[in-house]
Every structure is written in structure tokens, then in C-alpha cells.
Amino acid sequence: MSVEVHIRQGFQGFDLDVSFAAPAGLTVLFGSSGSGKTSVINAVAGLSRPAQSRIVVNGEVLSDSATRRWVPPHQRSLGYVFQEGRLFPHMNVRKNLLYGNGLSKGRAEVASLDQVVEILGIGGLLERRPAELSGGEKQRVAIGRALLARPKLILADEPLAALDEPRKAEILPYFERLRDEFSLPILYVTHSIAEVARLATTVVALKDGKVERVGAAAEVLSDPSFTPMGPRAVGAVLDAKVVTHHEDGLTELTANGVALMLPQLSHAIGDQVRVRVAAHDVILSREAPKGLSALNIVEGRVQSVRSGGGPGAIVSVDTKAGRILARITRRSAAALELSEGGTCYAVMKSVSVAPQDIGTR
Amino acid sequence: MSDWLGPQEWAAVGLSLKVAFWAMMGAVVPGVFVAYALARWEFFGKQFVNVLVHLPLVLPPVATGYLLLITFGTQGVVGSALKEIGVVFAFRWTGAALAAAVMAFPLLVRAIRLSIEAIDPKLEQAAATLGASRGRVFFTVTLPLMLPGLLAGMVLAFAKAMGEFGATITFVSNIPGQTRTLPSAIYAFLQVPGGETAAMRLVVVSIIVAAGALILSEVLARRIAAKVGQA
Known part of the structure; x- marks a missing residue:
């Protein structure tokens, strides 16, 4: 179970050149804004198509510019949790949760609706509309929707960034359970060192579009020379x-x-x-x-x-x-x-x- | 009620409703397609398509009708080919519907395009990551979210089609029972002495139909907006 990513893309005044291999568990793409982490995760999702890329998830080649292979996003078997939830406003919570589920019937289920509802504590929300949910509730539904799509890879792009501190504390444990209870590789984008410390199995630190550091979380965090957010955040x-x-x-x-x-x-x-x-x-x-x-x-x-x-x-x-x-x-x-x-x-x-x-x- | 309008007047009202209905129905699918393309795609000649779609809005209707006549008339390029397979527009009610559809098209496209542009493409991306193909994304996310705008556009197109005069009379003339729509009938009554009262009756009918359509669209739009959670 692993994820292999090679991406090269020249933007205006910004070159993205990122290569890393992530073992099983939760891999954090860590860096300040503008470091290229969202570009990387969107290339893995197939939402953008870099000039050069090779992305392999669990042995399955999702994109390879050398062989011109490119799997469109809807065939990549993903569960993507976005920063802003992106729940469908015209569907209630139940329909949101089951949206990807109905489209992935050929694959083995990662979790059932009952399990997801129980784990995330969203039983009381099923008939509500996204507009009637709080920020934290929206993110819980978004996590459930991703899990129910029978993903082979979970992607999360700063899923806590739009939440206040108490809501962050409410959602963080769910990502821990995701990491610990499901044997799914997870790519998690954040600029928060606290989230890295709590969640990361592996850290991929990005800076100016390049990989600055890759390693096991404990190793990278206890390295005194690694002070990406300044010495105060060490x-x-x-x-x-x-x-x-x-x-x-x-x-x-x-x-x-x-x-x-x-x-x-x-x-x-x-x-x-x-x-x-x-x-x-x-x-x-x-x-x-x-x-x-x-x-x-x-x-x-x-x-x-x-x-x-x-x-x-x-x-x-x-x-x-x-x-x-x-x-x-x-x-x-x-x-x-x-x-x-x-x-x-x-x-x-x-x-x-x-x-x-x-x-x- | 039935003797309030004469048989000729009833024929004009019925024909107009039929023409406007089919003009609206015929324009809606191409209208959604063109609106989607203009809102979401970048392609060569986009500006040209945009101008072409809006042309009937700014061109003299008589000019549009004349262009339709030389294109879709029995001697026209398209018209003569269609005649081979038994489809005739010239001087038929179908021609009136075509003219009304062309004239209503820019209004329809504008309303739909605005409602598509109001939909966050990030929702469509999210649907794609969950396994939805482009077609499915359109029918399960884009279409339901644009429904209020689509409906408003359809009512607008229907009202425009009911009132279309210049292009219709140029393209398919003013044949009682065949191509004499409400506006054509009003015009015809005003051309003969003593026709004012009949004309006035048809004006009242026009007002009733137009106001009814607007009220219906308001009610439906509000219901749908509540249903798609955007109220």
C-alpha cells in the first residue's frame, strides 16, 4: 500500500518539481501557502493535469506522461475532503453521503452507511440540508461522503482550515480514526504544525514547489534543523x-x-x-x-x-x-x-x- | 366565454399558444447546450457564437425573418433539403414556431448562462472525484442547481414567442388559421374598418397570458429554489 508521486510543472514564475513516495498511513503534505501542496494534491486527484507527471497508487498507474496514460478523476477511486466541504446544496445529508456510493458499486465497501453515521455521529443530520449544518457538521458529512465512495485513496486539502479552534478539535479525532481504523493511504494537506504532529505518519515538507524534507513524522519533527514555521513552532x-x-x-x-x-x-x-x-x-x-x-x-x-x-x-x-x-x-x-x-x-x-x-x- | 371571442380570434389565440409552446420546447435543449458552452468552455470562435446567438436580439426582426425565408424557404438552402424529407417551414405554423424560437433564443440563453455561471465549478469537481462522469455531473449537480434560471428563461422565451411579430410575418406571412398568431391577428384587425374592438379583445387576452406566465414562473421558481436549498 503506497503512493508514488512525481510532478513537474512550470507556472508563471513558479516551478513545481515534486517527487516522493508515501508508505501506508497518513502522509502530510506540509508547507506554507504558495509552496505547491494544493497543486500536488489536485494533480493526484486528476483535477489538474501537470506537464509531466507519474502518479501510482497501490500499484495502479493513475497518470504517466511518458506513456500518455491519464485516468480521469471520476475513475480514480478517490475520497476527496475539501477545505470548504463542497456538499451539494440541493441534496440532503443522506443523499450527499450516498452520492459516490451509488457510483462505485463494483468496488468493495470501505464502510457502510450505518458505520459511517455511527463513527461520525451524524445520525441526527441525515434529513437536513447542507445550508442547515454548522461548519464542523459539514466537514463530518464531507468525510463520510468520501469514505462511502469506496475510495482506494483519501485526499484531504486543509480540511480544518476553515474551522475555528473548538471545531478543529472536534474534527481532528475523525482523521485519527480514518488513519487507524481503515487501511487506506491518506494524503493530507496542511500548513499547521499541530496537525502534522497529531496526524502524520509520514511528512513531506514542501517549499517553493520543491520537496524540502521527507521522512517519518517523529523523525522530521524531532529534527532541530527543521524549523519551517520558525523556531517558535518547533x-x-x-x-x-x-x-x-x-x-x-x-x-x-x-x-x-x-x-x-x-x-x-x-x-x-x-x-x-x-x-x-x-x-x-x-x-x-x-x-x-x-x-x-x-x-x-x-x-x-x-x-x-x-x-x-x-x-x-x-x-x-x-x-x-x-x-x-x-x-x-x-x-x-x-x-x-x-x-x-x-x-x-x-x-x-x-x-x-x-x-x-x-x-x- | 366562448362567444366573447369570435372563431377567428379563438384560432389566433390557440395558434399562438401552440407556436409559443413548441418554440420554447424546441429552443430549450440547444439553449442549455449553448449556454453551458458559453459559460464553461473555452473554444475557438466563442465570441463569434456569442454574437450569432445575440444577433436576433439587436437585428430588426424583419431582417431576421427575411434571413429565415431565404434559408428555410422552399427555395432556400436548408428549406429545399428539408422539403425532400417532408419538413416544410415556409407559410406553415411550424415556420412561425421556428421564427419565434430564433427570436426567443438569446433571452433563453442569457437566463440559463447566468444561472450556470452562478454555480460553483468546485461542486462539479467534487462530484467528479466521487466517481461521476461529466454527463452525470451535469444531470445530478449542474442541471438541478440551474433549474430556477432555466425555468425563468423558458417563461421569458414563451412570452417572447407569444409576442413575436416582425420575423413571423416576414417569414410565414399572415394566413388565417395557419400562421395568423395573436400579434398578426391584432395587426390584421387594425387594418380593417371597425376592427378595433376585436383587436382590443385580443390585447386583453395577450395581457392575461403574459401575466399568467409570469406569475406561474415566479411560483415555480420559488418552489424549486426552496427545493434545491438556495432560498
């Missing part, structure tokens, strides 16, 4: 498991044997979660801190110290729990005499981890 991702929920409202996790305390999570005991720890929320100490209010203290070894022209530095620390990135001042780095191979302690306040930075894995 943060590593830890894989952890829910151990227990304490009575004082904290949830205890274990990351490879290291205990972490976080504000109450809704996940069940035993669930695997991924926690994004923003680099600016991590404090470093050379000695084991005592008498500190922070609950999470992890010993580690400095892997690298990087600084640019500004006053900040990003310190990468390898711990038993995984790699942690810390953003501190250059002055502190010098005062602590942090250098490669040195021992240090990474300190994280429990409450600094935002709920939207915790996802399932």
Missing part, C-alpha cells in the same frame, strides 16, 4: 501509553518506561497516544532539579545545540522517553555549558501540553 512528538487516571485530575502516561503526568485525558487506559511537546515549554537543567513544581523531569543527553542569528537556541535532548526539543536562550545555553554528549534534565510542566497536541497513534 516541538518533538513523544509516543506514550495511558497508564492510569489519577483522582486529582491528572493522567499518568508512560513513554518507554518514563512516567509523564498530563492534565486529564479522555483516552482509555492502555491507549497509545502521541504527545507533542512544544520546544518553548521545555526548561533544561544541568542538575536534577529539586523543589520544583513541574512534574515531568526526564534525564537525557544533549544531542545537539543549534542557534541562528537570534537570541534563541534549540537544544535537542535524547531521553529514554524519546527525543525532546527545548528552545532556550543562547545565553542560558552558554551559562549551562550545554554541549554535545553532556547530561541534562528536561523539565515540562504538566499543564503546558495543550489538549489539541495529544492524539492517538
Whole structure:
């Protein structure tokens, strides 16, 4: 199960030249606006036809300019979730959901209508018109409509960008379930590092129409040299498991044997979660801190110290729990005499981890 | 009611309704096609097609009628060929319908084109990604969404066809029972002494039909708009 993409296209003053292979799971096309990510996903969908392209999904060649093969979009077996939902205004929710379903009868069903309705919690909306739905409800219906079209590939183009923060938090878990419960490759376009951290199996970072970086999400995000949205957005991702929920409202996790305390999570005991720890929320100490209010203290070894022209530095620390990135001042780095191979302690306040930075894995 | 109008007058009203109906029905499919092409496609000669479609709107109707006569008349290029297969337009009610259709065509195309341009092509793209071929996209997404505009265009075309005079009288003359439509009949009554009252009766009928068509289109358009969720 994989997706292979090669695209070359010259626009006015902008050259798109993108090649990557995405393994199973959710692949995020990540980059700022104008980086070419929507052009890539639309070429995969067949909505645009680049000058040169070769697109292969699960061994099926959808487009190959060398052999002049080009499968039109309606024969590509897609489930495309757009930024603005794009529900059909003249059909109720049920008809919207079943639109692609009726056109793909030859293929195996990915999920039944009942399953989709249950997973997305849209049972009460079936007879409503799109005009009567909220933004979050529209996106849930759009996800359901894509799933019911018996897709072999799910595409999502900034599906959360038009929503406010609470609605984003409402929709994100559905993409996690899509990634975890259906064995479908997913191409997901976003410019939000938080969505990358929560959803990505693989990250394809685009910049000015070129691939800047491809790799497993944990690897790319814990690379201190990868700061596409500036140093403030840096943060590593830890894989952890829910151990227990304490009575004082904290949830205890274990990351490879290291205990972490976080504000109450809704996940069940035993669930695997991924926690994004923003680099600016991590404090470093050379000695084991005592008498500190922070609950999470992890010993580690400095892997690298990087600084640019500004006053900040990003310190990468390898711990038993995984790699942690810390953003501190250059002055502190010098005062602590942090250098490669040195021992240090990474300190994280429990409450600094935002709920939207915790996802399932 | 039936003795309110004389038999000649009834014939004119009936003929006009028939002519206008078939003019509207004949124009609607090519009208949708041309409107769709003008709204959605880029092709060589698009501007030429656009001008050609709108020509009857700005040309003197008599000129349009004359062009129809030399094209579709029994001696005309198209007319003589059609005569071979038994289709005759000249001096028949079918010719009146053709003239009315040609005159109503620009109004029909304009109304439909506007309603197509109001539809977000992104919805059609979404339908394509869900597995709909171009034809299916048209019939399941584009057509239902353009229905209010299509209906408005059809009523407009019907009303225009009811009132068409210049091109009709030039192309198919003014033969009672055959090509004497409402406007032709009004014109004919006004040419004879004492015909004013008959003419006035037909004017009243014209007003009733035109107003009825407009009210009907309003009601239908509102119902359809509510149904397609655009109210």
C-alpha cells in the first residue's frame, strides 16, 4: 500500500518539481501557502493535469506522461475532503453521503452507511440540508461522503482550515480514526504544525514547489534543523501509553518506561497516544532539579545545540522517553555549558501540553 | 366565454399558444447546450457564437425573418433539403414556431448562462472525484442547481414567442388559421374598418397570458429554489 508521486510543472514564475513516495498511513503534505501542496494534491486527484507527471497508487498507474496514460478523476477511486466541504446544496445529508456510493458499486465497501453515521455521529443530520449544518457538521458529512465512495485513496486539502479552534478539535479525532481504523493511504494537506504532529505518519515538507524534507513524522519533527514555521513552532512528538487516571485530575502516561503526568485525558487506559511537546515549554537543567513544581523531569543527553542569528537556541535532548526539543536562550545555553554528549534534565510542566497536541497513534 | 371571442380570434389565440409552446420546447435543449458552452468552455470562435446567438436580439426582426425565408424557404438552402424529407417551414405554423424560437433564443440563453455561471465549478469537481462522469455531473449537480434560471428563461422565451411579430410575418406571412398568431391577428384587425374592438379583445387576452406566465414562473421558481436549498 503506497503512493508514488512525481510532478513537474512550470507556472508563471513558479516551478513545481515534486517527487516522493508515501508508505501506508497518513502522509502530510506540509508547507506554507504558495509552496505547491494544493497543486500536488489536485494533480493526484486528476483535477489538474501537470506537464509531466507519474502518479501510482497501490500499484495502479493513475497518470504517466511518458506513456500518455491519464485516468480521469471520476475513475480514480478517490475520497476527496475539501477545505470548504463542497456538499451539494440541493441534496440532503443522506443523499450527499450516498452520492459516490451509488457510483462505485463494483468496488468493495470501505464502510457502510450505518458505520459511517455511527463513527461520525451524524445520525441526527441525515434529513437536513447542507445550508442547515454548522461548519464542523459539514466537514463530518464531507468525510463520510468520501469514505462511502469506496475510495482506494483519501485526499484531504486543509480540511480544518476553515474551522475555528473548538471545531478543529472536534474534527481532528475523525482523521485519527480514518488513519487507524481503515487501511487506506491518506494524503493530507496542511500548513499547521499541530496537525502534522497529531496526524502524520509520514511528512513531506514542501517549499517553493520543491520537496524540502521527507521522512517519518517523529523523525522530521524531532529534527532541530527543521524549523519551517520558525523556531517558535518547533516541538518533538513523544509516543506514550495511558497508564492510569489519577483522582486529582491528572493522567499518568508512560513513554518507554518514563512516567509523564498530563492534565486529564479522555483516552482509555492502555491507549497509545502521541504527545507533542512544544520546544518553548521545555526548561533544561544541568542538575536534577529539586523543589520544583513541574512534574515531568526526564534525564537525557544533549544531542545537539543549534542557534541562528537570534537570541534563541534549540537544544535537542535524547531521553529514554524519546527525543525532546527545548528552545532556550543562547545565553542560558552558554551559562549551562550545554554541549554535545553532556547530561541534562528536561523539565515540562504538566499543564503546558495543550489538549489539541495529544492524539492517538 | 366562448362567444366573447369570435372563431377567428379563438384560432389566433390557440395558434399562438401552440407556436409559443413548441418554440420554447424546441429552443430549450440547444439553449442549455449553448449556454453551458458559453459559460464553461473555452473554444475557438466563442465570441463569434456569442454574437450569432445575440444577433436576433439587436437585428430588426424583419431582417431576421427575411434571413429565415431565404434559408428555410422552399427555395432556400436548408428549406429545399428539408422539403425532400417532408419538413416544410415556409407559410406553415411550424415556420412561425421556428421564427419565434430564433427570436426567443438569446433571452433563453442569457437566463440559463447566468444561472450556470452562478454555480460553483468546485461542486462539479467534487462530484467528479466521487466517481461521476461529466454527463452525470451535469444531470445530478449542474442541471438541478440551474433549474430556477432555466425555468425563468423558458417563461421569458414563451412570452417572447407569444409576442413575436416582425420575423413571423416576414417569414410565414399572415394566413388565417395557419400562421395568423395573436400579434398578426391584432395587426390584421387594425387594418380593417371597425376592427378595433376585436383587436382590443385580443390585447386583453395577450395581457392575461403574459401575466399568467409570469406569475406561474415566479411560483415555480420559488418552489424549486426552496427545493434545491438556495432560498
